[in-house]
Amino acid sequence: MSDENWVPFRAFTSLEQEMHELIERVGGRSWIDGFGWRPDTDIFRTESAFIVQSELPGIEPSRHLEVNIEDSVLQISGLAVQASDVTETDRFITERRYGPFHREVMLPDDVDPSAVTAVFANGVLTVRVAWSPKPGGRVAAERVRVNVSAGPAI
16 A cells, blocks of 8 residues: 555646657647647645646736636636747757747636736745635636736745
């Protein structure tokens, strides 16, 4: 018997990462660039909040980042812009991802989408949604635009 805690969907996350790596090894990214990419994301909860942290290095949140909650789904989207001061003939290798990105996270039933904060610090977006472990239905919210502030992580 294993002492490790069971984490739902861990196998799917690992499988998804392996599939992305295989696609990149087999044919590069050029044919899938138009589909965008998904930032690496951690999702967890504390006693009072459901927290989503996404790595978005080099993003200018005021210009290239949008965070919304719609129908109990947290939506993170934006654009990663490649430095234009380097010409293609001078570039040897490009491993960072550029272009549009989008990530959706289904929120649990017991969060309050109207009580949400988002902070972008050190290349990491941290979205905190109030959570209360009590029985009940999903809090209805048609669409909530989340303002992202710059500063220390929350």
